[in-house]
Amino acid sequence: MGPRLPLMLKDAGLTAFVAAALGIFIVGFRTVDTGGGKGLSFDYHLVDLAVAVVVIFIGRLGLSMAANGQRWPAIVLGGAMIAAGASPMKLPSGFLHWFVALGGVLLVIRAIWPWASDAMSAAARTPSGLALGKARSRWFGWLLLGAAVLMPFTPIADQKTMDLGVLILTYVMLGWGLNIVVGLAGLLDLGYVAFYAVGAYAYALLSTQYGLGFWTVLPLAGMMAALFGIVLGFPVLRLRGDYLAIVTLGFGEIIRLVLLNWFDLTNGPAGIGSIPGPTLFGAVFAETPPAGKQTVSEMLGIAFDGNHRLIFLYYIILGLALVTNLFTQRMRRLPVGRAWEALREDETACQALGINPTNTKLTAFAIGAMFAGFAGSFFAAKQRFISPESFVFIESAIILAIVVLGGMGSQIGVVLAAVLLIGLPEWFRDLGNYRMLAFGLAMVLIMVFRPRGLISHREPSIRLHPAGSGGSG
Amino acid sequence: MAYFTQQLINAITLGAIYGLIAIGYTMVYGIIGMINFAHGEVFMVGAFISLIGFVICSSVGISSAPVAIVLVLLLAMSFSAVYGWAIERTAYRPLRGSFRLAPLISAIGVSIALQNYVQLAQGARPKPGGQVVSGGFNLFTADGFDVRVTWLQIIIVVVTIVLMAGFTWVIARTSLGRQQRACEQDMKMASLLGVNVDRTISLTFVLGAALAAVAGMLFLMYYGVIDFFIGFLAGIKAFTAAVLGGIGSLPGAMLGGLLIGLIEVFWAGYFSSEYKDVAVFAILVLVLIFRPSGLLGKPEIEKV
Numbered sequence A: 001m002g003p004r005l006p007l008m009l010k011d012a013g014l015t016a017f018v019a020a021a022l023g024i025f026i027v028g029f030r031t032v033d034t035g036g037g038k039g040l041s042f043d044y045h046l047v048d049l050a051v052a053v054v055v056i057f058i059g060r061l062g063l064s065m066a067a068n069g070q071r072w073p074a075i076v077l078g079g080a081m082i083a084a085g086a087s088p089m090k091l092p093s094g095f096l097h098w099f100v101a102l103g104g105v106l107l108v109i110r111a112i113w114p115w116a117s118d119a120m121s122a123a124a125r126t127p128s129g130l131a132l133g134k135a136r137s138r139w140f141g142w143l144l145l146g147a148a149v150l151m152p153f154t155p156i157a158d159q160k161t162m163d164l165g166v167l168i169l170t171y172v173m174l175g176w177g178l179n180i181v182v183g184l185a186g187l188l189d190l191g192y193v194a195f196y197a198v199g200a201y202a203y204a205l206l207s208t209q210y211g212l213g214f215w216t217v218l219p220l221a222g223m224m225a226a227l228f229g230i231v232l233g234f235p236v237l238r239l240r241g242d243y244l245a246i247v248t249l250g251f252g253e254i255i256r257l258v259l260l261n262w263f264d265l266t267n268g269p270a271g272i273g274s275i276p277g278p279t280l281f282g283a284v285f286a287e288t289p290p291a292g293k294q295t296v297s298e299m300l301g302i303a304f305d306g307n308h309r310l311i312f313l314y315y316i317i318l319g320l321a322l323v324t325n326l327f328t329q330r331m332r333r334l335p336v337g338r339a340w341e342a343l344r345e346d347e348t349a350c351q352a353l354g355i356n357p358t359n360t361k362l363t364a365f366a367i368g369a370m371f372a373g374f375a376g377s378f379f380a381a382k383q384r385f386i387s388p389e390s391f392v393f394i395e396s397a398i399i400l401a402i403v404v405l406g407g408m409g410s411q412i413g414v415v416l417a418a419v420l421l422i423g424l425p426e427w428f429r430d431l432g433n434y435r436m437l438a439f440g441l442a443m444v445l446i447m448v449f450r451p452r453g454l455i456s457h458r459e460p461s462i463r464l465h466p467a468g469s470g471g472s473g
Numbered sequence B: 001m002a003y004f005t006q007q008l009i010n011a012i013t014l015g016a017i018y019g020l021i022a023i024g025y026t027m028v029y030g031i032i033g034m035i036n037f038a039h040g041e042v043f044m045v046g047a048f049i050s051l052i053g054f055v056i057c058s059s060v061g062i063s064s065a066p067v068a069i070v071l072v073l074l075l076a077m078s079f080s081a082v083y084g085w086a087i088e089r090t091a092y093r094p095l096r097g098s099f100r101l102a103p104l105i106s107a108i109g110v111s112i113a114l115q116n117y118v119q120l121a122q123g124a125r126p127k128p129g130g131q132v133v134s135g136g137f138n139l140f141t142a143d144g145f146d147v148r149v150t151w152l153q154i155i156i157v158v159v160t161i162v163l164m165a166g167f168t169w170v171i172a173r174t175s176l177g178r179q180q181r182a183c184e185q186d187m188k189m190a191s192l193l194g195v196n197v198d199r200t201i202s203l204t205f206v207l208g209a210a211l212a213a214v215a216g217m218l219f220l221m222y223y224g225v226i227d228f229f230i231g232f233l234a235g236i237k238a239f240t241a242a243v244l245g246g247i248g249s250l251p252g253a254m255l256g257g258l259l260i261g262l263i264e265v266f267w268a269g270y271f272s273s274e275y276k277d278v279a280v281f282a283i284l285v286l287v288l289i290f291r292p293s294g295l296l297g298k299p300e301i302e303k304v
Helices: A005-026 A046-067 A071-086 A094-125 A127-153 A159-184 A193-210 A214-236 A241-261 A296-300 A307-331 A335-345 A347-352 A357-383 A393-406 A411-427 A433-449 B002-032 B039-059 B065-095 B102-122 B151-173 B175-185 B187-192 B197-223 B230-245 B250-270 B276-290
Strands: A029-033 A040-044 B136-142 B145-150
Touching: A005 A029, A005 A046, A005 B039, A005 B065, A005 B102, A029 B039, A029 B102, A040 B039, A046 A071, A046 A094, A071 A094, A094 A127, A127 A159, A127 A307, A127 A411, A159 A307, A159 A335, A159 A357, A159 A393, A159 A411, A193 A214, A193 A241, A193 A357, A193 A393, A214 A241, A214 A357, A214 B276, A241 A393, A241 B230, A241 B276, A307 A335, A307 A357, A307 A411, A335 A347, A335 A357, A347 A357, A393 A411, A393 A433, A393 B102, A411 A433, A433 B065, A433 B102, B002 B039, B002 B136, B002 B145, B002 B151, B002 B175, B002 B197, B002 B230, B002 B250, B039 B065, B039 B102, B039 B197, B039 B230, B065 B102, B065 B197, B102 B230, B136 B151, B145 B151, B151 B175, B151 B197, B151 B250, B175 B187, B175 B197, B187 B197, B197 B230, B230 B250, B230 B276, B250 B276
Parallel strands: none
Antiparallel strands: A029 A040, B136 B145
């Protein structure tokens, strides 16, 4: 195996040692209540820890082998780990089986990665590969759109899938909205969920207190959120980068705390319930019509089906998301959109060229907030119940993760990242807290291996020389 | 007057804890210019290791409080330091020189992962413990109100002062401190002059994590109960303290911690305890708007 083996063993040993030091207390000694409200005692998990440390040792060894081009030993190690994880052998916990097997899968992927990526790039360089790549970049978005439009009519569209579709599309819309702020204008907003909350509470309050309908409130909620964006953004947009991130985080928390504590208006932590759903030309989605209203099934003369409401919601959010996308695409062709991207690249140069940075940032901030407001009132209409619990920081972090992992500024990337980050964990809901652990780790891993996001290449909005005319592009 | 004095004593205790966490933020920001969003989580891990340490101490029969405190302090500091080192090595170092937002996103990921890791390993319920010191004495009585100082408050303030003095000495006098300050001023030049930049940055994280662990232990002893979520709020407040004092400045972090403690306690004592966190966040926003360089910080000069 070559002279490197002792070095690799040493490195793997060090990694395993660090892992043992990290885990010994937090994992090894699980504190449990002894009962009677007096003190804690331990539930020892040292065997689990030992198994995990051994796995980490083998995994690290395999990784350094793969990195040194010793592909086969790495694949063998990975295969052994998968076999151990999948075998009926009794490990102390079910989680360890997953841990071992997933570690093995990752190791095998790492080992064959150089092969696969060489083969892929070689295939992409052949004439047919080039044509395929061109066609894909042109048609991929349309294909996705077609699939999204037709999805409710396919046999897979049961209630669970439709729920998931609505959820993913909500995050796609939020991602596209935040993309204006983060991707185009380059402003890091960690409190985006605050505007989502403003939209949701606007609809919840206006509909339950004043009886206004969804379609009336939708623009109002957007305007309200945009107004919040302007009021909050105006004083802080002079700040740069990281500071702006923390201030927006602070604002997000302030709004949540106000919602939590202002009982007279928001009903505090108990939230607002029985929010009416959206109507179709005044008709409601229900089996029996409320007084003075018509149900959709009566209006259209079809049999009542509980899924109709879900399909309607699906198309509303699809429409809203597409509006967001189209709006962004158009904005990027306008002077203000160009100014956003210029500002992201170099603020000082923009100032020198006579762009007012505060106003330009403010438009991006307000427009982003407006779309969050739309999405928020949709969320309230869909859930029929909202409470401050839905608008915690982690939501902002998830939306931001979608934008960044998608590749900032890339619209298709946001869709892919939303499917990946929202869709996959929902399928694995049974894994409980493990999925949030995996979510956090995935954020780190994607940043480390693809810091520019999944779709890292983005066509520039404007070129000095048209593509193919010899410009540096 | 008595009520005021009592609040002042409580505020100084809380401020000491925030100050210890704030140092970690300010040092990391000073040296690599990133907000280490996961620092609050290291504080939380430190509190958990302390909790476990205290239970171990009581189960092996160490009944003397000072011995237990010193042992747990060393335990929490050293093992949390490993967390600080490992986070920097795996999540931040590969991203050095990447685009501006990458380390921040990575840090948010670390923070989410650590929270859920501790929740999975230790359970979501709040854990009581760490109350090894009790009692105190009456400072004075006025208007029928006893002003009390507990031994624990004295311990917290003394430990904080000793650690901060030691830390200031490390930064000002030792070769590690000199290297650290050199990297802060100009990383490339420092590396050309033979400073091991990677090692210095690692050590910065290690020191910051050790101080956060001390804060975690003191927090546990002071409140007597912790859960996996304490890192988020404490982290943001400590970051506010670092910004208020002037990020990058060590005395600033201590001053900022003290001020945040004062604001929080007095707001809760005189106005409303529901909105005390709003008050802290509002301070953060106001400081950043009107004095972004903080109280003791140097203004940033934009270079083209």
